Every structure is written in C-alpha cells, then in structure tokens.
Amino acid sequence: MTDSWVNSAERIGADLHVELAGSGSRRAALIHALRAAVQDGRLAPGTRLPPYRSLAADLGLARNTVADAYAELVAEGWLTARQGSGTRVAPRAEPPRPARVPKKVPRRAAAPAHNLMQGQPDAGSFPRGAWLSAARRALNTAPNEAFGPGDPQGRIELRRALAGYLARVRGVRTTPDRIVICSGFAHALRLLFGGQVLRGPLAVESYGLPFHRSLLAEAGVRTVPIGLDEQGARVAELMEGREGEVQEAREAARAALKDVRAVLLTPAHQFPTGGPLHPERRAAVVDWARARGRVILEDDYDGEFRYDREPVGAVQGLDPERVVYLGSVSKSLSPAVRLGWMVLPEQLVDPVLAAKGQREAWASVLDQLTLAELIESGGYDRHVRRMRQRYRARRDQLLAALDEHAPHITAAGIAAGLHAVLRLPPGTERAVLKATAWQGIALDGLAPYRHPDATMPGQDGLVVGYATPPDHAYQAALEALCRALPPAP
Amino acid sequence: MTDSWVNSAERIGADLHVELAGSGSRRAALIHALRAAVQDGRLAPGTRLPPYRSLAADLGLARNTVADAYAELVAEGWLTARQGSGTRVAPRAEPPRPARVPKKVPRRAAAPAHNLMQGQPDAGSFPRGAWLSAARRALNTAPNEAFGPGDPQGRIELRRALAGYLARVRGVRTTPDRIVICSGFAHALRLLFGGQVLRGPLAVESYGLPFHRSLLAEAGVRTVPIGLDEQGARVAELMEGREGEVQEAREAARAALKDVRAVLLTPAHQFPTGGPLHPERRAAVVDWARARGRVILEDDYDGEFRYDREPVGAVQGLDPERVVYLGSVSKSLSPAVRLGWMVLPEQLVDPVLAAKGQREAWASVLDQLTLAELIESGGYDRHVRRMRQRYRARRDQLLAALDEHAPHITAAGIAAGLHAVLRLPPGTERAVLKATAWQGIALDGLAPYRHPDATMPGQDGLVVGYATPPDHAYQAALEALCRALPPAP
Numbered sequence: 001m002t003d004s005w006v007n008s009a010e011r012i013g014a015d016l017h018v019e020l021a022g023s024g025s026r027r028a029a030l031i032h033a034l035r036a037a038v039q040d041g042r043l044a045p046g047t048r049l050p051p052y053r054s055l056a057a058d059l060g061l062a063r064n065t066v067a068d069a070y071a072e073l074v075a076e077g078w079l080t081a082r083q084g085s086g087t088r089v090a091p092r093a094e095p096p097r098p099a100r101v102p103k104k105v106p107r108r109a110a111a112p113a114h115n116l117m118q119g120q121p122d123a124g125s126f127p128r129g130a131w132l133s134a135a136r137r138a139l140n141t142a143p144n145e146a147f148g149p150g151d152p153q154g155r156i157e158l159r160r161a162l163a164g165y166l167a168r169v170r171g172v173r174t175t176p177d178r179i180v181i182c183s184g185f186a187h188a189l190r191l192l193f194g195g196q197v198l199r200g201p202l203a204v205e206s207y208g209l210p211f212h213r214s215l216l217a218e219a220g221v222r223t224v225p226i227g228l229d230e231q232g233a234r235v236a237e238l239m240e241g242r243e244g245e246v247q248e249a250r251e252a253a254r255a256a257l258k259d260v261r262a263v264l265l266t267p268a269h270q271f272p273t274g275g276p277l278h279p280e281r282r283a284a285v286v287d288w289a290r291a292r293g294r295v296i297l298e299d300d301y302d303g304e305f306r307y308d309r310e311p312v313g314a315v316q317g318l319d320p321e322r323v324v325y326l327g328s329v330s331k332s333l334s335p336a337v338r339l340g341w342m343v344l345p346e347q348l349v350d351p352v353l354a355a356k357g358q359r360e361a362w363a364s365v366l367d368q369l370t371l372a373e374l375i376e377s378g379g380y381d382r383h384v385r386r387m388r389q390r391y392r393a394r395r396d397q398l399l400a401a402l403d404e405h406a407p408h409i410t411a412a413g414i415a416a417g418l419h420a421v422l423r424l425p426p427g428t429e430r431a432v433l434k435a436t437a438w439q440g441i442a443l444d445g446l447a448p449y450r451h452p453d454a455t456m457p458g459q460d461g462l463v464v465g466y467a468t469p470p471d472h473a474y475q476a477a478l479e480a481l482c483r484a485l486p487p488a489p
Numbered sequence: 490m491t492d493s494w495v496n497s498a499e500r501i502g503a504d505l506h507v508e509l510a511g512s513g514s515r516r517a518a519l520i521h522a523l524r525a526a527v528q529d530g531r532l533a534p535g536t537r538l539p540p541y542r543s544l545a546a547d548l549g550l551a552r553n554t555v556a557d558a559y560a561e562l563v564a565e566g567w568l569t570a571r572q573g574s575g576t577r578v579a580p581r582a583e584p585p586r587p588a589r590v591p592k593k594v595p596r597r598a599a600a601p602a603h604n605l606m607q608g609q610p611d612a613g614s615f616p617r618g619a620w621l622s623a624a625r626r627a628l629n630t631a632p633n634e635a636f637g638p639g640d641p642q643g644r645i646e647l648r649r650a651l652a653g654y655l656a657r658v659r660g661v662r663t664t665p666d667r668i669v670i671c672s673g674f675a676h677a678l679r680l681l682f683g684g685q686v687l688r689g690p691l692a693v694e695s696y697g698l699p700f701h702r703s704l705l706a707e708a709g710v711r712t713v714p715i716g717l718d719e720q721g722a723r724v725a726e727l728m729e730g731r732e733g734e735v736q737e738a739r740e741a742a743r744a745a746l747k748d749v750r751a752v753l754l755t756p757a758h759q760f761p762t763g764g765p766l767h768p769e770r771r772a773a774v775v776d777w778a779r780a781r782g783r784v785i786l787e788d789d790y791d792g793e794f795r796y797d798r799e800p801v802g803a804v805q806g807l808d809p810e811r812v813v814y815l816g817s818v819s820k821s822l823s824p825a826v827r828l829g830w831m832v833l834p835e836q837l838v839d840p841v842l843a844a845k846g847q848r849e850a851w852a853s854v855l856d857q858l859t860l861a862e863l864i865e866s867g868g869y870d871r872h873v874r875r876m877r878q879r880y881r882a883r884r885d886q887l888l889a890a891l892d893e894h895a896p897h898i899t900a901a902g903i904a905a906g907l908h909a910v911l912r913l914p915p916g917t918e919r920a921v922l923k924a925t926a927w928q929g930i931a932l933d934g935l936a937p938y939r940h941p942d943a944t945m946p947g948q949d950g951l952v953v954g955y956a957t958p959p960d961h962a963y964q965a966a967l968e969a970l971c972r973a974l975p976p977a978p
Contacts, residue, residue, distance in 0.1 A: 015658045015793070015870050017802050042656035042806075119638075126636035128628045131855075135624055139617045147615035147823040148957075149608075167531040169504045183672075183851045304504070313506050317531075334636040336854035362672045364853035365825030366620075381504050468637075 016050050018059065026061050030069040038078045038089055049079065049087045113440030114477035118272060118419035118465030125387060126334045130379040131370060137377070138369035150365050152356040154181025154341070157372040162341055165375050166327070170303050171313030173320045174343045180352050183362045184328045184340040185299065186215055192324070193219040195355025197348060198295060201256065203263040205233045206454035207273050207446065212264075224256045225451035226263070232270050232277035235285040238263060253455065262295040267315045268303040272449050272463045273421055274413025276312040286315065289322040295345070296323045302331050302417040304384050307392045312416075321345045329371065331418060332384055339363055339371055391418055394466040398478060405482035408489065411464075418467040421446065424460040428486055432462065435484035441477065505532075505539050507548065515550055519558040527567045527578055538568070538576045602929030603966035607761065607908035607954030614876060615823045619868040620859060626866070627858035639854050641845040643670025643830070646861040651830055654864050655816070659792050660802030662809045663832045669841050672851045673817045673829040674788065675704055681813070682708040684844025686837060687784060690745065692752040694722050695943035696762050696935065701753075713745045714940035715752070721759050721766035724774040727752060742944065751784040756804045757792040761938050761952050762910055763902025765801040775804065778811040784834070785812045791820050791906040793873050796881045801905075810834045818860065820907060821873055826856055880907055883955040887967060894971035897978070900953075907956040910935065917975055918949035924973035925951070930966065 018037070020029040037043040049055070049070070056063040070087050073079040081087045138157075146155070153159070159176035166172035182188050192198045193216060200221035204213070206228050216223055227234040238257055263285065267277040277285075289296050298315050306312060316325040320343075328340030344352060374380045395414055402409055402422070410423045424432055429445040436443060446461040462481075469477050507526070509518040526532040538544070538559065545552040559576050562568040570576045627646075635644070642648070648665035655661035671677050681687045682705060689710035693702070695717050705712055716723040727746055752774065756766040766774075778785050787804050795801065805814040809832070817829030833841060863869045884903055891898055891911070899912045913921055918934040925932060935950040951970075958966050 015873065017658050017660045019660070019802055037656075037660075040662060042660060042662060044653055044656070047653070047657065123635075123637040124633040126633075128631075132625055132628055136621055139621055142617075144613040144615075146612075147825045148612040149824050164533055164536070167533070168536065169506050171506045171508070171531060173529065173531060187851070313508060334854075335638050336636045338851055338853050362676070362827055362851045364827045364856050365823075366856060367853050384504065 016055060016058075018055075020059065027065045027068050027072075030059070030061070030065065031072050034069065034073055035078055038073075043089045045089050045091045047089045048085075049089070051086070112442035114442065114473065114480050115468050116441055116443040116464050116466065116477055116481065117468070118444065118463045120465070120468050121331050121334060121387070121418060122390065122467050123334065124470060125390065126336070127379070127383045130374060130383060134374040134377060134379055135366070135370040138373040139366065142369050146365060146369060152358060153353055154179065154363065155365060155368040155372065158339075158368045158375075159341075161372040161375040165380070166314075166325070166343065169381075170300065170327075171317040172325055172343055173317050174325075178320070178344050178346065178349060180342045180344060180349070180356070181363050181368060182340050182342060183338040184330055184335075185301065185326055186211070187362065188326050188340055188342050189215055190219065191352055191355045192297075192342075193221045195352070197351040197355050199261050201260050202297075203238060203257060203260040204451060205265065205270060206451050206456050207449045207459075208264075208266070208271060208451065210448055213451065223451065223453075224253075224260055225454040225456075226257070227454075227456040228270060228273060230275060232267070232275060232281055233263075233265055233285075235263070235265075235277075235281045235288065238285065238288050260294070262297055263289075264297040264299060265315070266299045266301060268300055268306075268312045269413065269416040271299070271301060272413070272419065272446070273459065273461075275415070277315070282315050282318060286318045286322060290319065294322070295348075298323050298325045300325060300327045303327070304332050305388055305391055305418065306416045307388070307395065308415040316343060321347075324348065332380075332387070333371075337367055337371070339367055391467060394474065395420065397474065398464065398466055401475075401478040401482055405479070406485045406488075409485055412461075419463055419465040422462040422464055422485070424462065425486065425489070426460055429460040429462075432460075432484060432486060436462070436481065439480040439484045441480055441484065443481075505544060505547075507544075509548065516554045516557050516561075519548070519550070519554065520561050523558065523562055524567055527562075532578045534578050534580045536578045537574075538578070540575070601926075601931035603931065603962065603969050604957055605930055605932040605953050605955065605966055605970065606957070607933065607952045609954070609957050610820050610823060610876070610907060611879065611956045612823065613959060614879065615825070616868070616872045619863060619872060623863040623866060623868060624855070624859040627862040628855065631858050635854060635858060641847060642666075642842060643668065643852065644854060644857040644861065647828075647857045647864075648830075650861040650864040654869070655803070655814070655832065658870075659789065659816075660806040661814055661832055662806050663814075667809070667833050667835065667838060669831045669833060669838070669845070670852050670857060671829050671831060672827040673819055673824075674790065674815055675700070676851065677815050677829055677831050678704055679708065680841055680844045681786075681831075682710045684841070686840040686844050688750050690749050691786075692727060692746060692749040693940060694754065694759060695940050695945050696938045696948075697753075697755070697760060697940065699937055702940065712940065712942075713742075713749055714943040714945075715746070716943075716945040717759060717762060719764060721756070721764055721770055722754055722774075724752070724754075724766075724770045724777065727774065727777050749783070751786055752778075753786040753788060754804070755788045755790065757789055757795075757801045758902065758905040760788070760790060761902070761908065761935070762948065762950075764904070766804070771804050771807060775807045775811060779808065783811070784837075787812050787814045789814060789816045792816070793821050794877055794880055794907065795905040796877070796884060797904040805832060810836075813837065821869075821876070822860075826860070828852055828856055828860055880956060883963065884909065886963065887953065887955055890964075890967040890971055894968070895974045895977075898974055901950075908952055908954040911951040911953055911974070913949040913951065914975065914978070915949055918951075921949075921951065921973060921975060925970065928969040928973045930969055930973065932970075 018030065018033045020026060020033055052063050052066045056066045070079060074081050078090055079087050080090045156176060158181060159179040162179055163174050163176045166174065182191060189212065201224050202216060202221050203226050204223045206225040213223055226237040238260065265277065267282060269276060285296060288294060296315060300314055303314065314325055316323040322345060324345065325343035329337050342352065398420060399411060399414065402411060412421045412423055414420045429447060433445050444463045446459050446463060450458060507519065507522045509515060509522055541552050541555040545555045559568060563570050567579055568576050569579045645665060647670060648668040651668055652663050652665045655663065671680060678701065690713050691705060691710050692715050693712045695714040702712055715726045727749065754766065756771060758765060774785060777783060785804060789803055792803065803814055805812040811834060813834065814832035818826050831841065887909060888900060888903065891900060901910045901912060903909045918936060922934050933952045935948050935952060939947060953970065
C-alpha cells in the first residue's frame with residue numbers, strides 16, 4: 001500500500017451502472033445508455049469511464065462493442081479520449097442540474113467580525129499529526145473482529161484506557177466494565193432518560209445549557225431548578241426546599257423537589273456561571289443521594305482545563321454507586337470526534353446496555369480505537385496540557401484587557417474552562433448585548449441559560465468564550481468587547 | 490510529529506489529580522494523597538508519575554517537597570524509581586479492585602464451530618492501508634472548520650463524493666444538498682419515523698429484518714406486510730389488497746393497506762429471500778406513490794454486490810421526488826465505520842434536518858472526511874470490486890458444494906449479496922436447524938424474518954451467510970452444512 005497522493009488521473013470510476021434496454025443492437029443500447037447518463041448528470045463532466053475490457057466483462061459484451069460505443073460518443077462530443085488519461089465525460093458549460101435552493105434563511109445576515117461564543121474548543125488546534133499516528137498504530141494492530149459488528153458498550157481498548165486516565169486525572173473510581181461509550185453528552189442523556197434507565201423529575205442548576213433542557217423535555221423529563229451562589233449549586237434545596245421564597249412558593253418548590261429522582265450538576269466548573277461546587281456541598285449531595293436512593297449526574301464537561309492550583313476531582317470518586325459520571329472529547333479534542341462516555345454505578349450498567357440494544361453502536365469503532373491509542377501513548381495528555389497553556393494565556397489576555405479598559409467589570413468562573421462570565425449591573429444585559437452586536441461580536445448573555453422556572457434572582461452577564469478566535473484576531477475581539485462594556489458607575 | 494511507535498517508557502502520566510487535605514505539612518499531605526491513590530487503585534501499578542518539577546508547579550509546591558514525598562513512598566514500597574524510567578507505581582500481586590461480575594449469561598454456551606450467520610461483511614478484509622492513506626490525505630487537507638461544531642447534514646466533501654458515486658454506480662439522481670449523512674440504516678429509520686418526518690402505517694415486505702420491525706414498533710409505527718413471489722414484492726397489493734385470501738381477510742387487508750403512507754422495499758435484492766424487484770413492479774410502485782402522494786423507502790443494503798450481468802439500478806432513479814434512498818458502508822466496508830446516507834426528495838430535506846436538530850451530528854466527521862477521500866481517490870471502488878470477486882468465489886464454492894452433496898436443494902437469491910437462501914421442503918425448517926446446530930453451525934432459518942402478520946404461505950429455508958468465515962474454515966463449514974441438509978426425497 002502506498003501512502004503517496006493518488007494521481008488525479010488515477011481517480012477512476014472502476015464501477016459504472018448502465019442498463020441496456022431493448023432487444024436491438026447492444027452497441028446502440030450502450031450508446032443510448034451512456035448518452036442518457038451524461039445528459040441527466042449521473043455521469044459528471046470529467047468522470048473517467050472504465051477501460052473497455054472491464055466494462056465489456058461487466059456487461060457481457062465484446063470488447064469491440066464497448067470501444068465502438070466510446071468512439072461514437074467521442075465523435076458526438078459527449079466523451080473525450082486522451083492518451084494516458086483514458087476516456088472521460090466531456091466538460092460542459094452549464095451545470096447538469098440546478099442545485100436545490102435552500103429554504104432556510106441563514107442564521108445571521110452577515111458573519112460577525114468577532115466570535116466570542118462559548119462552547120467550542122479551538123478548531124485550529126486539533127492534533128492532526130498525533131491523531132493520525134495513533135490511528136495508524138491502532139488500525140495496524142487491531143484484531144480483525146474490531147471490523148465486525150462490535151460491542152454496543154464500546155471497545156474494551158478504549159474503556160481500559162479511560163478507566164486508567166479518569167482515575168489518574170479526575171479521581172474517578174471505576175473499572176472498564178462500568179464504562180459505556182457513546183457519541184457525546186447528548187447521546188448519554190438520551191440513553192439515560194429516553195431509554196427509561198432513569199426517570200424524572202430531574203433537579204438541574206438554575207443556569208445551564210438550554211439544549212440539555214430541551215433534550216430532556218423531548219424525552220418527557222420535567223426539570224426542577226435549584227439555586228446557585230458563589231459556592232455552586234445550593235444542593236441543600238434538595239432536602240429543604242428553596243430558600244428566600246415566600247411561604248407558599250417555598251412549599252410548592254419543596255413538594256416538586258421531593259419528587260426529584262436525580263440531580264444533574266456541573267461540579268468542577270458550574271456551567272456557565274463559574275466556580276466549583278464547595279466541598280461541603282459535594283459531601284452533602286452524596287449523602288442526599290445515599291439516604292434517598294437518588295442518582296447524581298456529574299457533567300464533567302471541562303474538568304481537564306483548570307488553571308489554578310486548587311484541585312477539583314470528580315464527585316464520582318466520593319461514591320461510585322450513586323454518581324453517573326459523564327464526559328466527552330468535545331471540549332478537549334473536538335466535537336468532530338463524536339465520542340463520550342458514561343461511568344456508571346454497577347446497577348445501571350445492564351439497564352443502559354439494554355437501552356442501547358444489541359444493534360446500537362453509534363460511535364465509530366475506528367475513532368474509539370484511535371482515541372484509546374492516543375490516551376495510552378500519552379499523546380492525549382500532551383495535547384490537553386498544550387491546550388491548557390493556550391487557553392490559560394487566552395484567559396489572562398482577557399483579564400488584562402479588562403484590567404486596562406474596564407477594571408470595574410468582574411470576571412467570574414475564570415479558574416477553569418474555555419469561557420468566563422463578565423458580571424453586569426442588574427438590568428443592563430440587553431443593552432450591553434446591543435452594544436456588543438454593534439461592535440460585531442457574536443456572544444451570549446446569561447439570560448438564555450436561565451431555567452424558565454428558576455426562582456433565584458436573575459443575574460446579568462456576558463458569557464465570553466475565548467477558545468475559538470484565531471490568534472491574530474483575538475486582541476481586536478477583546479478591544480471591541482471592552483468598547484461595548486458599560487462605563488464605570 | 491513522528492509516526493514511529495511510542496516507546497513504552499514514554500507512556501507517561503503527564504497529568505495527575507491529587508488533593509492535598511488538611512493544613513499540616515505539605516510534604517505529609519502529598520505523601521498521604523499519593524499513598525491513598527495507590528491503595529485504592531486510582532494509580533495503577535506501573536503508572537509513571539509526573540516529573541518533580543511538573544507536579545510541583547501544578548500543586549504550587551517546592552520541587553524538593555515533591556522529591557521528598559516520592560523518596561518516602563519509594564522507601565515504603567509504594568513507588569519504584571529507576572534511572573531512565575522515572576518514578577512509577579510499584580507492581581502489586583493482587584488486583585486493585587475486584588472486577589464487576591457480569592450478570593448476563595453469555596448468549597451461547599459454546600462458540601459454534603462454523604459461523605454462517607448472514608449480515609456481516611468479511612471483517613478480515615477491511616482495507617486498513619487504503620483507509621489510513623485516505624485518512625492522512627483527508628486530515629492533512631481538511632480546513633480548520635472541519636474540527637468545529639459541524640453540519641448536521643454531513644460534510645459537504647462526503648455528500649459531493651456520494652452524489653457522484655451513487656449516480657455512477659447505482660443510477661441515483663441527486664445533488665449533494667439532497668443527501669443527509671447519518672450513522673447507518675437504523676439511524677435513518679429513527680430520524681424518519683421517530684422524528685415525525687414520515688408517519689405510519691408503513692407497508693413492508695413479508696420477509697425482512699426483525700430488527701427493523703422492532704425499531705419501527707418502538708417508534709410507534711404500524712407495519713403492514715405485503716406478499717412476495719419470484720418477481721419480488723407484490724406491490725399490486727398496495728392498490729388492490731392481498732391476493733389469495735378469503736373474502737373477509739382480503740377486505741381487512743385492503744383496508745389496512747389503504748391507510749399506508751409509505752412502503753419499505755429492498756428492490757435490488759429482496760432481503761432475505763432473494764431476487765430483484767421486477768421492472769414492471771418498479772414502475773408500478775412509483776406510479777402508486779405518485780398517484781397517492783406516498784413515499785417509497787429504498788433499502789439498497791447490498792446494491793454494490795451483484796454477480797450476474799443483469800444490472801439493477803436504484804428505483805430512486807425513476808422518481809427522485811417519491812423515493813427516499815438509503816445506503817450505508819456496513820456491508821461494503823464494515824459496520825465499524827458508522828456511516829450511512831439518505832438521498833431525499835426535495836420536500837423532505839428540511840423536515841429531516843429539523844428532526845436531526847442543530848446539535849445532532851452522530852457521525853464522526855473524521856470518518857466522513859476519510860470516506861469522501863476514499864471514494865474520490867477510487868480506493869472505495871477498488872475495495873468493492875475486490876470484495877465482489879471474493880464474495881462471488883464464496884458463493885460459487887457454496888453452489889459447488891450443494892451440487893456435489895445436495896443437488897436436490899435449490900439456492901435462491903444467489904445473483905447478489907452476502908448470503909443465499911437454501912429452499913427446504915415445507916415443514917422441515919426446524920428439524921434442519923436442529924441438524925445444523927448439531928453440526929456446530931450458527932445460522933438462521935427463514936422463520937424469524939417473517940412478519941408476524943404475513944398472510945402469504947410461509948416458506949422453509951436456511952439463510953446462509955458466506956462472507957464471514959475465514960478462508961481456511963469455509964470449506965469445512967460448507968461440508969458440515971451439507972451433512973445437515975435433508976436427503977433427497
């Protein structure tokens with residue numbers, strides 16, 4: 001097998017579907033069929049036709065019949081024949097068929113000048129070389145059965161690599177047989193709730209990703225928000241109902257929370273508002289889950305990107321039998337690699353596998369083998385470490401710009417992750433978003449992240465993603481952002 | 490970036506999660522934390538610890554503090570230090586945690602000696618070299634945005650390659666914007682029916698894959714079977730009701746079929762019983778769909794593997810506005826590559842994309858880019874052609890074995906695909922399956938493929954998959970099969 005670039009002259013169509021209609025001359029029928037295929041665009045201009053001998057064998061014709069037909073169509077101008085390049089469909093001026101006119105209007109009239117949307121890692125930093133090396137090693141050493149039907153739980157190579165990696169880096173306690181591979185966080189939620197493994201109502205943080213809420217709503221799961229403060233989610237509300245409400249509302253909220261079967265948390269870095277869950281609250285929510293027989297869903301969406309020295313391990317390590325730990329490579333590598341994982345309490349492994357079913361295996365086996373090799377070889381660690389340095393520098397640049405141009409604005413959630421929240425004076429978020437739009441900046445305010453039933457006071461802020469802009473454009477984006485911020489009071 | 494094998498000594502843990510508890514000596518706290526991590530198995534035997542300097546920087550400690558802690562743990566026997574190999578977790582005799590005891594019993598008590606199950610291509614023939622070459626070219630030339638959030642419709646590179654390929658090889662008429670990439674046939678069915686793009690009842694062939702029926706049943710779709718004969722599906726039943734039934738049953742069936750909104754067919758090679766759909770019936774079903782505003786779902790599951798000279802193009806080519814064409818690489822390459830596609834009538838494109846949603850993108854982008862490159866470079870054609878020769882030889886070997894040992898047994902569906910159906914005398918299927926099991930052969934009879942509501946007379950037969958056995962085992966499998974067949978009457 002050569003690895004060199006395939007010469008374009010070799011990009012041949014080895015196979016060709018031709019139907020020879022009628023009972024007349026085979027030569028005429030072949031000419032008719034080929035002409036029709038070129039006319040209606042099935043054979044695109046430039047397509048190389050199979051050699052005489054191979055088409056003749058396929059169709060059960062004499063080689064001369066095919067040669068004659070080709071010659072006729074060259075004479076008619078439908079095909080071209082050139083020494084060394086074979087017979088090809090002739091170029092034409094007009095396109096073969098009009099393309100479909102898209103009905104949807106583009107989401108933005110014009111692309112924004114600056115992209116500070118949260119949620120994506122730096123697409124330009126995907127470790128192409130390391131991935132390809134890992135793919136080569138993985139594919140060359142994989143057993144043949146890897147290319148067979150596959151295990152819906154995921155390849156054992158990847159589950160082994162993850163068990164070791166998550167224990168070492170996130171303090172997760174697991175064995176490979178507690179891990180189920182899926183195609184990402186959304187797929188995990190669909191399996192857990194759509195597959196009837198867990199049931200609602202589900203307690204969620206008052207601020208979170210609207211996409212997750214709508215996905216849960218589609219699965220028929222009611223979500224009940226709990227409050228947030230500087231120590232993270234107010235998990236005491238699970239036991240005691242919400243604080244700071246009038247008596248009647250408090251009673252209703254307490255009743256709703258009493259029915260809750262599970263709680264979805266972002267303990268390492270509350271999404272999107274900021275900090276880690278306080279150690280006492282981590283212990284408290286585990287106690288609650290144990291006492292009531294409930295489940296904690298731990299969304300460890302950016303657990304690998306911490307910039308300060310305070311380690312924040314996974315809550316899962318406190319009680320592997322009460323926590324479903326969820327992670328993916330969407331932030332650490334790329335959302336283009338559709339891989340995520342669940343680390344499950346023992347009693348949930350079989351129900352999740354039943355929900356997956358014998359034929360469910362969305363995640364690419366080739367990607368699974370490659371990621372396993374990337375982790376085992378240390379390449380994944382090296383990439384994460386490199387990206388952590390890069391994102392930390394991005395964050396520092398944001399903080400320096402604020403320090404210089406808007407020192408009165410506080411940035412929250414800066415110890416980790418790929419975004420920060422700039423706190424705004426109450427009631428100013430919409431006006432500031434108009435100003436940022438005017439500056440050509442794409443970014444979110446906090447409002448869309450707020451749960452519609454949340455009773456805690458709303459917060460005003462900007463969610464600033466700093467991972468995606470290219471280096472040369474980042475400083476200009478920050479300056480535009482600072483120009484849009486409200487002046488000091 | 491080097492492509493050479495990574496030396497095992499370099500498989501280091503660059504990252505380590507350690508929590509330093511208490512307010513006492515940092516050295517003592519670090520020793521305690523590391524010892525605990527080794528004890529409870531989070532740090533597995535042989536794991537390499539980070540260098541002093543890097544752990545010290547991460548934890549904000551003096552380098553000497555880390556060096557002292559490592560030295561203490563080496564002295565205690567928890568770690569080992571060797572020149573050139575760094576500091577590692579010491580090997581231990583007993584495993585860190587008992588593995589989960591699987592609750593499920595294995596599906597078969599003993600692996601069968603011969604595997605003639607249908608449904609899988611030859612796992613040993615996956616074109617590893619060609620795939621890796623294509624992956625290298627694809628990843629090295631992909632734009633950065635390919636590693637961003639991605640288009641739920643699928644990469645344009647792949648949709649372009651497929652539009653050309655399917656036109657050339659299968660006679661499909663489409664443009665890239667009519668194609669939606671998914672992770673396989675099952676995913677396509679889920680999107681079409683779970684996503685409310687199409688509604689039931691759905692007419693299906695009386696014999697088909699039970700998995701598809703159960704998937705449709707889960708989505709709440711009622712399936713109504715239509716009959717089969719030697720010309721394929723009796724599509725006239727869609728217009729006229731079923732033939733050969735008593736008056737009352739015929740009326741009921743006619744009523745059920747009148748409500749049918751779509752029909753799912755395997756026109757190239759009826760699955761599993763055999764032949765292609767007769768040309769007149771192809772035209773008739775398209776006429777029905779046009780006249781009634783119905784949709785044809787064309788499952789082209791093995792359209793590339795035809796061994797005779799009669800070309801059977803896709804029904805989609807007859808009317809792209811009435812046919813949803815469905816294909817995948819599960820048979821042509823491997824089910825480990827989770828890629829399939831839908832070619833849609835224009836009016837269904839937006840509904841399918843709405844069902845997918847903005848964040849749905851199960852199919853690996855890396856695999857999509859690689860497959861596009863494999864098709865464009867001609868590597869996919871070469872692989873299909875090679876496999877066609879291989880499977881044809883397998884089929885010929887089966888026919889030769891039957892000819893020699895059981896000339897009274899007819900093989901059907903032999904002009905295409907990866908399996909054949911051996912016709913059995915009425916009422917003998919169960920007895921013959923006992924005989925094949927006794928011979929250590931894994932294979933299916935026709936019974937599980939029959940729709941439970943089918944009214945056509947049942948057929949007895951064996952579904953013999955000939956793609957999967959390794960070369961050295963195939964002849965023995967055929968001989969065992971022939972020993973299990975009923976003797977000539």
